[in-house]
Amino acid sequence: MNRRNFLKQSTFASGIFFVPQFLKAFENLPIKTFSNKKVVIIQLKGGNDGLNTVVPFNNDIYYQNRNNISINKNELLRISDEIGLHKSLQPLKNLYDKGFVSILNNVGYPNPNLSHFRSTDIWQTASDSNEYLQNGWIGRYLDYTKAASFKAIEVDESLSLMLKGKTQNGLAVTDAKYLYNSIKQPYFNTVINHYNDAHLNEHNLGYLYNTMIDAKSSSKYIYEKTKTQISKQEYPKNLFGKQLKTIGEFINSGLETQVYYAGLSGFDTHANQPNTQERLLQLYAESMEVFVEDLQKNNQFDDVIILTFSEFGRRVKQNESNGTDHGTSNNVFVIGKNLKQNGLYNSMPDLSNLDANGNLKHEIDFREIYATILDKWLQVDDTAILNKSFSKLKFV
Amino acid sequence: MKSAHIQHLYNRIGFGITPNQLAILLSKSKNVVVDELFLESKIITPLKADLTFLDNYSAQDLKDKNKRQELQKISRAKVIDYNFMWFNRLSNPKEILREKMTLFWANHFVCENKNILFVQKYNNTLRENALGNFGDFAKKIAKEPAMLNYLNNKQNRKKSPNENFARELMELFTLGQGKYTEKDIVASARAFTGYFHDFNGDFKLRKNQHDNADKTFLGKTGNFNGDAIIDIILEQKQCARFISEKIYTYFVNDTINENHINEMVALFYGSYNIEKLMRFVFNSDWFYADENMGSKIKSPVEFLIGMHTIVPYKIEQPRKAILLQKLLGQVLLQPPNVAGWQTGRNWIDSNTIVTRLRLPSVLLNNAEITYSDKGDEEAMLTNFSEKKLRRKTFVKAKIDWETFDKNFKESSFQDLVIQILGTKINDGTKAQILKKQTVSKRDFCIQIMSLPEYQLC
Numbered sequence: 001m002n003r004r005n006f007l008k009q010s011t012f013a014s015g016i017f018f019v020p021q022f023l024k025a026f027e028n029l030p031i032k033t034f035s036n037k038k039v040v041i042i043q044l045k046g047g048n049d050g051l052n053t054v055v056p057f058n059n060d061i062y063y064q065n066r067n068n069i070s071i072n073k074n075e076l077l078r079i080s081d082e083i084g085l086h087k088s089l090q091p092l093k094n095l096y097d098k099g100f101v102s103i104l105n106n107v108g109y110p111n112p113n114l115s116h117f118r119s120t121d122i123w124q125t126a127s128d129s130n131e132y133l134q135n136g137w138i139g140r141y142l143d144y145t146k147a148a149s150f151k152a153i154e155v156d157e158s159l160s161l162m163l164k165g166k167t168q169n170g171l172a173v174t175d176a177k178y179l180y181n182s183i184k185q186p187y188f189n190t191v192i193n194h195y196n197d198a199h200l201n202e203h204n205l206g207y208l209y210n211t212m213i214d215a216k217s218s219s220k221y222i223y224e225k226t227k228t229q230i231s232k233q234e235y236p237k238n239l240f241g242k243q244l245k246t247i248g249e250f251i252n253s254g255l256e257t258q259v260y261y262a263g264l265s266g267f268d269t270h271a272n273q274p275n276t277q278e279r280l281l282q283l284y285a286e287s288m289e290v291f292v293e294d295l296q297k298n299n300q301f302d303d304v305i306i307l308t309f310s311e312f313g314r315r316v317k318q319n320e321s322n323g324t325d326h327g328t329s330n331n332v333f334v335i336g337k338n339l340k341q342n343g344l345y346n347s348m349p350d351l352s353n354l355d356a357n358g359n360l361k362h363e364i365d366f367r368e369i370y371a372t373i374l375d376k377w378l379q380v381d382d383t384a385i386l387n388k389s390f391s392k393l394k395f396v
Numbered sequence: 397m398k399s400a401h402i403q404h405l406y407n408r409i410g411f412g413i414t415p416n417q418l419a420i421l422l423s424k425s426k427n428v429v430v431d432e433l434f435l436e437s438k439i440i441t442p443l444k445a446d447l448t449f450l451d452n453y454s455a456q457d458l459k460d461k462n463k464r465q466e467l468q469k470i471s472r473a474k475v476i477d478y479n480f481m482w483f484n485r486l487s488n489p490k491e492i493l494r495e496k497m498t499l500f501w502a503n504h505f506v507c508e509n510k511n512i513l514f515v516q517k518y519n520n521t522l523r524e525n526a527l528g529n530f531g532d533f534a535k536k537i538a539k540e541p542a543m544l545n546y547l548n549n550k551q552n553r554k555k556s557p558n559e560n561f562a563r564e565l566m567e568l569f570t571l572g573q574g575k576y577t578e579k580d581i582v583a584s585a586r587a588f589t590g591y592f593h594d595f596n597g598d599f600k601l602r603k604n605q606h607d608n609a610d611k612t613f614l615g616k617t618g619n620f621n622g623d624a625i626i627d628i629i630l631e632q633k634q635c636a637r638f639i640s641e642k643i644y645t646y647f648v649n650d651t652i653n654e655n656h657i658n659e660m661v662a663l664f665y666g667s668y669n670i671e672k673l674m675r676f677v678f679n680s681d682w683f684y685a686d687e688n689m690g691s692k693i694k695s696p697v698e699f700l701i702g703m704h705t706i707v708p709y710k711i712e713q714p715r716k717a718i719l720l721q722k723l724l725g726q727v728l729l730q731p732p733n734v735a736g737w738q739t740g741r742n743w744i745d746s747n748t749i750v751t752r753l754r755l756p757s758v759l760l761n762n763a764e765i766t767y768s769d770k771g772d773e774e775a776m777l778t779n780f781s782e783k784k785l786r787r788k789t790f791v792k793a794k795i796d797w798e799t800f801d802k803n804f805k806e807s808s809f810q811d812l813v814i815q816i817l818g819t820k821i822n823d824g825t826k827a828q829i830l831k832k833q834t835v836s837k838r839d840f841c842i843q844i845m846s847l848p849e850y851q852l853c
Contacts, residue, residue, distance in 0.1 A: 117732075117733065118733065121732075121733055130563065132567075132568075132733065132734070132735045134735065134738050134742070149745075149746050157723070157747065158722070158723070158725065158747060158748075159745050159746075159747060161732075164742070164745070169745040169746065171745075171746050171747070172745075172746075172747045179746075179747075179750060182750050182754055183750050183753070187843065187846065188753065188846075190828055191825055191828070191829075191847060191848070194824040194825055194827070194828035195822055195824050195825055196822050196823045196824030196825070203691070204650075204691060204692070204693050204740070204741065204851075204852060205820065205822065205848065205849065205852060207693075207741055207744065208693070208744060208749065208848035208849075208851050208852070209822075209848050211744050211745065211746060211749045212749050212750075212753065212848055214746055215746035215747070215749055215750050218746060219746075
């Protein structure tokens with residue numbers, strides 16, 4: 001980040017946050033930012049089986065461990081002489097063939113935790129596996145840039161830890177109009193307008209009023225900026241498709257939000273994995289393709305990267321119920337127009353070298369991906385945000 | 397005792413107070429009022445669900461997959477009922493201080509379980525020990541089946557120690573981060589090896605899994621077991637400090653006052669008598685200092701139950717009570733992680749503030765509430781892709797306005813502001829809401845409950 005811009009932004013932003021007169025002005029005036037790069041983060045919730053997503057079809061160990069659920073060579077969408085994508089991923093393969101996808105293998109962290117919730121917390125907070133952080137890496141990004149809450153949006157009713165900072169929080173929105181209508185009632189307007197602002201800086205009461213005013217101004221900003229933007233793309237008609245449609249409309253309307261977060265649930269495939277995974281991956285891939293098309297038609301795709309992760313991968317050896325149990329490291333997809341390195345970023349997991357529980361060993365720490373995005377894409381000090389220094393990767 | 401002080405005391409040890417209850421206490425001294433609180437809470441009323449379904453199952457059934465799943469399914473539904481039972485208990489408590497302390501400890505010895513038997517046992521252990529001896533309390537918690545599962549002590553064996561409980565015991569339950577070394581964790585984990593429980597939730601030590609060799613822990617060496625480890629922890633003054641700070645932030649102020657903490661530590665260290673410590677806090681002058689009154693942000697449960705104190709209501713369906721807790725960010729029996737709920741300002745973000753401001757009219761006027769059913773465990777593990785992003789529902793509740801009318805019969809609008817909000821209302825806001833008094837008393841009550849001020853206690 002350029003220091004002068006940073007100062008400019010933070011002075012202005014902090015003015016907005018602490019001086020009530022500015023707050024009122026802010027209702028009509030969003031912050032100007034210097035970086036227009038955006039990150040869309042997608043979580044495949046429940047732990048996607050990465051090994052049946054990006055499949056090493058010449059690897060005997062793979063077939064030996066997965067008698068009933070392995071995928072045949074001829075069913076896969078080949079991306080190399082060794083590797084094929086799950087057959088449901090044709091729309092993603094289309095993007096891959098255009099050079100828009102980078103597949104990072106073996107992403108994880110030391111001493112992996114196999115609980116969905118704990119591992120999700122670790123991914124969301126960017127903590128070590130034995131460290132409990134109470135704020136997320138995107139929340140700390142907001143802290144660092146002293147950004148307004150709408151700079152990071154989760155398309156949901158409640159805000160995940162990822163978007164909660166020490167001093168700033170992101171915004172959870174599914175419907176800006178609804179949020180705006182909830183708070184723009186005359187009674188709340190009266191309360192906000194007659195609030196005597198002598199102590200707005202101090203005490204919990206000031207914080208409460210501030211948050212109330214911020215909710216109002218953010219939802220107003222989002223609602224007014226996006227109300228005319230209705231996507232013409234045909235998104236899949238379900239929860240996940242709707243989330244991406246909303247994000248597409250937000251980005252295409254020129255909203256200055258820099259981080260979006262959405263999730264697709266149902267990947268916890270302990271039993272009868274093949275059908276479930278087939279359906280979910282198809283839904284994921286179709287949504288991604290439509291989303292990218294939507295961004296391209298609106299000339300926004302240059303400034304967006306999409307990061308897809310799962311809280312963990314799954315055990316190499318299948319279980320007795322045609323499913324897989326909780327595992328460790330996994331593949332991560334990065335989708336973007338001008339990736340510095342597209343295709344397979346690194347080699348596939350070594351199935352002959354597993355940990356004591358029969359799980360994959362990690363090669364890339366997921367925080368190296370975060371550090372890369374913060375440093376190279378959003379151009380902020382990644383060490384300050386991640387509380388630690390991580391080496392950078394080369395995908396952007 | 398002063399009216400404002402009584403109100404403050406009852407906000408912190410309970411969920412507010414009605415004008416008639418307050419009137420009775422006005423003529424009594426502080427010592428007497430505090431004494432009566434403790435006297436009332438001498439009694440322990442366990443919270444008990446109907447567990448007769450367990451009579452049809454035995455430990456043997458756990459080996460059968462279908463039986464096990466059947467059991468889990470019933471149990472999960474019972475845990476939801478238990479949440480509702482607890483919520484209703486908090487709404488109508490007899491031993492108010494004990495119930496508030498139970499809520500406090502549930503966010504200290506944080507634990508979650510899906511087995512209703514273990515959940516109930518744990519909840520009642522919190523209740524029974526809420527005002528007891530902290531050392532005994534910690535030892536009992538270590539042997540609770542819910543905790544043995546939650547922090548993996550059940551998997552802690554001599555040949556492959558699991559450090560999860562040993563770490564959190566010191567980091568979150570007794571000493572706080574950085575007050576011990578990694579070596580202490582390793583030694584402590586070895587002392588807890590072999591901890592186990594049976595189908596009925598009774599503690600068992602598996603002797604062949606227990607490490608009987610010497611361990612060096614916090615500078616002492618010996619063949620320690622789990623209880624001995626906790627005894628050594630209690631010898632650290634830091635333990636008394638850590639617990640005092642936690643109690644102070646919960647009951648007094650988010651911001652620590654070192655002098656007050658030192659007084660608390662001096663009293664608490666050694667005896668670890670929780671009741672004695674709480675008596676000291678509620679009898680101290682500083683508890684009633686201006687900066688401590690109306691300065692805390694209510695937890696979602698304090699917010700919901702506090703509304704009940706003013707306008708009694710009864711939610712009809714357990715799942716709707718849980719929905720409200722979820723929208724506000726605190727589902728009883730479902731803490732976010734072992735560190736528990738982050739309190740104070742962490743309760744409030746753009747969404748929860750809007751939900752809180754709207755909730756009084758939603759709940760008390762039976763208005764519609766919009767939400768999406770996501771973000772919980774079930775949603776994470778099952779596929780919700782076909783479901784709608786946004787759903788609407790009514791939270792059906794029986795609203796007892798008659799009791800409100802009766803309790804606040806003598807109150808002017810001016811009085812209501814004080815009785816419902818306390819004294820810390822913003823001048824500008826107060827002038828504005830008192831200007832238009834054309835609304836009914838009931839509507840006025842909803843209005844003041846819809847203010848940012850109402851989030852404080």
